[in-house]
Amino acid sequence: MTSSSSTAVSELSIKNVSIAYDDIQIIKEVSFSLKEGQIGCLLGPSGCGKSTLLRAIAGFEPLAEGEIHIDGELFASTSYSLPPEQRQFGMVFQDIALFPHLTIFENIVFGIKHWSKQEQIERVSYLLELVGLSGYETRYPHSLSGGQQQRIALTRAMAPKPRLLLMDEPFSGLDTKLREELVPEIRQILLQEKMSAILVTHDQLEAFAMADQVSVMSDGYIHQTGSAYQIYHKPNTRFVASFIGHGDFLASVVCGDDCVHSDLGEIKGHAPHGYDAGEKIDLLVRPDDILHDDESNFKGLIVNKWFRGSHFLYRVRLPSGKVVYCFASSHHDHSVGQRIGLSVHLDHLVLFPRES
Amino acid sequence: MSNNVLTANSGKTGNGWLKGVSIALSVVLALPILVILSHVVLGDASVWHHLVDTVLFGYIANSLYLMGGVTFGVLLLGVPTAWLTSVCVFPGHKWIAIALLLPLAVPAYIIAYTYTGLFDYAGPIQTFIRDMTGLGYGEYWFFKVRSLPGAIVMLSLVLYPYVYLMARSAFLEQSSNTLEVSRTLGYSNRKAFFKLGLPLARPAIVAGVTLALMETLADYGTVQFFGVNTFTTGIFRTFYGFGDAVAASQLASILLVFVTILIVLERYSRRKIRYHSSGLSKVSNRKIHLQGRYGIGALIFCLVPICFGFLFPVLQLAYWAFFDSIGLDKSFFKLAWNSLSLAFIASLLTVSCALLLAYASRLFPSKSVDTAVSVSGLGYALPGTIIAIGVIIPFAWLDHQIIDAVKALTGDKIGLLMSGTIFALLFAYVVRFMAVSLGAVQSGLGKIKPSLDMAGRSLGLTPVGVLKQIHVPLLRGSVLTALLIVFVDVLKELPATLILRPFNFNTLAVRAFELASDERLADAAPASLMIVLVGLIPVILLSRSIASRT
Numbered sequence: 010m011t012s013s014s015s016t017a018v019s020e021l022s023i024k025n026v027s028i029a030y031d032d033i034q035i036i037k038e039v040s041f042s043l044k045e046g047q048i049g050c051l052l053g054p055s056g057c058g059k060s061t062l063l064r065a066i067a068g069f070e071p072l073a074e075g076e077i078h079i080d081g082e083l084f085a086s087t088s089y090s091l092p093p094e095q096r097q098f099g100m101v102f103q104d105i106a107l108f109p110h111l112t113i114f115e116n117i118v119f120g121i122k123h124w125s126k127q128e129q130i131e132r133v134s135y136l137l138e139l140v141g142l143s144g145y146e147t148r149y150p151h152s153l154s155g156g157q158q159q160r161i162a163l164t165r166a167m168a169p170k171p172r173l174l175l176m177d178e179p180f181s182g183l184d185t186k187l188r189e190e191l192v193p194e195i196r197q198i199l200l201q202e203k204m205s206a207i208l209v210t211h212d213q214l215e216a217f218a219m220a221d222q223v224s225v226m227s228d229g230y231i232h233q234t235g236s237a238y239q240i241y242h243k244p245n246t247r248f249v250a251s252f253i254g255h256g257d258f259l260a261s262v263v264c265g266d267d268c269v270h271s272d273l274g275e276i277k278g279h280a281p282h283g284y285d286a287g288e289k290i291d292l293l294v295r296p297d298d299i300l301h302d303d304e305s306n307f308k309g310l311i312v313n314k315w316f317r318g319s320h321f322l323y324r325v326r327l328p329s330g331k332v333v334y335c336f337a338s339s340h341h342d343h344s345v346g347q348r349i350g351l352s353v354h355l356d357h358l359v360l361f362p363r364e365s
Numbered sequence: 366m367s368n369n370v371l372t373a374n375s376g377k378t379g380n381g382w383l384k385g386v387s388i389a390l391s392v393v394l395a396l397p398i399l400v401i402l403s404h405v406v407l408g409d410a411s412v413w414h415h416l417v418d419t420v421l422f423g424y425i426a427n428s429l430y431l432m433g434g435v436t437f438g439v440l441l442l443g444v445p446t447a448w449l450t451s452v453c454v455f456p457g458h459k460w461i462a463i464a465l466l467l468p469l470a471v472p473a474y475i476i477a478y479t480y481t482g483l484f485d486y487a488g489p490i491q492t493f494i495r496d497m498t499g500l501g502y503g504e505y506w507f508f509k510v511r512s513l514p515g516a517i518v519m520l521s522l523v524l525y526p527y528v529y530l531m532a533r534s535a536f537l538e539q540s541s542n543t544l545e546v547s548r549t550l551g552y553s554n555r556k557a558f559f560k561l562g563l564p565l566a567r568p569a570i571v572a573g574v575t576l577a578l579m580e581t582l583a584d585y586g587t588v589q590f591f592g593v594n595t596f597t598t599g600i601f602r603t604f605y606g607f608g609d610a611v612a613a614s615q616l617a618s619i620l621l622v623f624v625t626i627l628i629v630l631e632r633y634s635r636r637k638i639r640y641h642s643s644g645l646s647k648v649s650n651r652k653i654h655l656q657g658r659y660g661i662g663a664l665i666f667c668l669v670p671i672c673f674g675f676l677f678p679v680l681q682l683a684y685w686a687f688f689d690s691i692g693l694d695k696s697f698f699k700l701a702w703n704s705l706s707l708a709f710i711a712s713l714l715t716v717s718c719a720l721l722l723a724y725a726s727r728l729f730p731s732k733s734v735d736t737a738v739s740v741s742g743l744g745y746a747l748p749g750t751i752i753a754i755g756v757i758i759p760f761a762w763l764d765h766q767i768i769d770a771v772k773a774l775t776g777d778k779i780g781l782l783m784s785g786t787i788f789a790l791l792f793a794y795v796v797r798f799m800a801v802s803l804g805a806v807q808s809g810l811g812k813i814k815p816s817l818d819m820a821g822r823s824l825g826l827t828p829v830g831v832l833k834q835i836h837v838p839l840l841r842g843s844v845l846t847a848l849l850i851v852f853v854d855v856l857k858e859l860p861a862t863l864i865l866r867p868f869n870f871n872t873l874a875v876r877a878f879e880l881a882s883d884e885r886l887a888d889a890a891p892a893s894l895m896i897v898l899v900g901l902i903p904v905i906l907l908s909r910s911i912a913s914r915t
Contacts, residue, residue, distance in 0.1 A: 064819070069819060092827070094822050094823070094826055095825075096823070098823055099824075100819060100820060100823040102819070103816075104814055106819070106820045108817065108835060109839065110838045119821075120824030165820075169824065
């Protein structure tokens with residue numbers, strides 16, 4: 010931890026940023042901020058503009074509108090942009106981008122050549138130990154596996170003690186098993202180094218495993234910024250609700266301050282939802298909102314099922330004809346075509362105005 | 366968009382000059398083609414009618430015969446050898462795979478006059494027959510080398526490697542899985558080859574044939590030496606014999622039609638190659654082991670093009686060079702110096718322009734720059750003859766304007782500035798060989814992913830720093846390759862050099878051709894041998910990539 014104590018952790022603030030190519034807006038009035046030492050995530054489907062936003066933060070894209078500040082200092086505006094090499098941000102790329110003509114040691118010291126030789130050697134051996142690759146100094150990138158290369162890329166980005174670490178889909182080139190190992194490992198390293206970081210990904214599980222704060226993007230907009238729990242359970246928009254996790258929208262009618270009438274019957278939330286009685290709305294139902302219950306008289310017909318190891322995920326047809334997800338413990342193995350009892354566990358109602 | 370990493374935020378407008386220069390460069394490089402094309406419309410119809418009435422259909426017929434024959438020849442030599450060396454195991458298959466490339470080093474006109482020397486009436490073969498049988502002149506039949514069929518054989522012997530290379534990589538890319546699937550579906554090995562292996566490789570084979578045919582259309586030395594009248598010889602005769610640049614360029618424009626068809630066919634095939642390849646570049650491990658006489662048969666079949674396309678002609682050249690020729694005198698070294706320095710300057714110029722264009726398209730990807738780059742690469746398909754005519758017409762015009770202007774201003778008479786000077790020659794080389802160097806440079810630059818630039822910048826490098834510390838070391842290899850390929854191509858180039866060289870300026874290729882035309886075959890040998898030996902360098906480079914795939 011000795012080396013990390015001097016790391017300058019920084020607070021990032023993005024205000025009303027828009028980015029345009031040839032008058033086509035790619036990023037539309039985006040705002041969010043990231044506290045010191047936190048890990049943020051830009052999550053969205055491909056083409057939503059998340060990588061463009063990241064490159065703008067790094068200084069590779071000019072802003073059409075808005076400002077970017079670090080610790081209150083202006084880094085970019087419509088008329089000004091601090092060159093990337095002066096921002097002191099580290100960057101990790103999807104295609105890893107290690108310099109193929111340099112050894113691992115030379116790659117890592119690339120950003121700290123102005124340090125003394127002794128400091129360089131110390132920094133490299135500290136970081137290599139951190140990522141579990143001590144002794145690889147003289148190897149060349151091509152002789153390392155994909156996971157090892159990505160760890161070295163992280164090391165190279167962290168070597169100059171950047172104010173902010175930017176990671177552009179760093180795990181998407183790796184296989185699933187390796188990714189599951191590497192993601193928590195890297196989160197641990199970042200926490201240990203107290204490094205602020207932004208991760209760009211299209212994989213929500215990766216986002217949940219890595220980030221303190223997730224910003225869900227689509228079509229150039231940030232729909233919602235919040236914790237993983239918030240964006241899963243309290244989605245702000247219909248897009249966030251359908252992009253994150255499984256779920257169905259049930260056409261329902263408001264029947265009171267805190268209650269709606271749906272295919273699942275009358276459901277009472279624990280707080281007022283703010284819609285007027287009689288208003289037509291859509292109710293979000295997650296798989297964990299409907300549980301299998303042998304005791305229940307409310308039955309559904311199984312139309313499909315997936316065994317997930319720890320649990321079953323059923324697709325059941327309600328009496329109304331609507332089809333929804335349902336969770337059951339992995340001991341409750343029912344076959345397709347069977348009718349099973351369902352119990353509804355919905356207390357926070359997620360409602361959206363009916364889409365025509 | 367994301368590619369402008371080197372320039373981002375360092376004043377895009379300030380670097381716009383690169384875009385402008387690259388577009389201007391492409392316009393200049395397209396000049397020869399534009400000149401030729403303009404004569405289709407602007408030319409004098411009377412000359413045209415004369416051409417139609419007299420020679421045109423002969424040229425077309427001969428060129429078509431030549432193309433048909435060469436197609437047959439390169440398929441016959443290229444496809445089976447490619448299949449044998451990629452799918453089969455037989456004695457010596459590894460070095461055979463590499464040796465099959467050797468004929469690439471031999472220009473067609475050199476092999477043509479070498480075989481003429483071997484098989485002509487006074488040559489060793491016929492002399493031997495007469496000595497053995499006691500027959501005299503005209504009392505026995507012997508084939509004529511200097512004929513249309515002879516030209517077909519000569520061109521096929523040195524051009525089949527194009528088909529061989531393309532077909533081989535197609536066969537190698539066919540995963541053994543594809544063929545195994547067909548086996549499980551009830552196809553025999555042989556049936557699988559004809560129903561699957563060959564159709565899958567067809568786009569690659571077609572692309573190889575079109576390359577060989579482009580070279581065939583571009584050939585001047587062979588057909589001229591053999592007295593076969595084709596477009597290239599016709600263009601020469603019209604230009605020199607009648608001094609008619611307009612008619613020559615009208616002929617060239619018809620040749621251009623043929624070439625355009627080939628370009629379209631080649632591009633189309635290349636697009637299809639992508640769909641036909643499995644995407645897995647894994648070389649199949651399962652090979653067919655040819656035993657006993659089958660193995661020997663395969664070996665002999667593959668040895669035929671190697672011996673006749675390279676070994677025998679080179680041995681003959683070496684024999685002439687060392688025992689029969691006037692030897693290496695002062696004039697030879699002068700020729701060598703001319704050739705090497707010319708090739709060196711041309712390759713430097715070409716690769717510099719290629720670098721400029723490649724960077725323009727990397728940093729400012731836009732329709733205009735992309736068009737500029739592809740226009741600049743058009744010259745690879747154009748016969749040197751066409752380019753030479755396309756260069757000399759505008760240059761001569763410009764020279765006359767300048768001479769007139771100087772005369773009007775000062776009263777002095779000055780000489781030609783551009784046409785008939787090294788400058789015109791160098792310009793023609795740049796046009797002709799831009800595509801090969803552009804290809805090498807672009808593929809090298811393509812390997813430097815934009816993320817490397819960004820990584821460099823985020824680690825504190827300025828754009829210039831990125832260029833120095835990342836691009837220069839990573840590009841060095843491909844730039845050297847590009848330099849080398851252009852160098853060798855310039856050294857071998859004949860027709861454009863013949864037309865554009867300054868008075869009394871000779872190169873190895875020109876001198877070899879002139880001596881051979883004067884029936885001084887042995888004296889032409891040292892220069893020819895040197896061209897072949899230098900030509901081996903890129904073949905060796907190519908063979909390395911082949912060897913790494915076996």
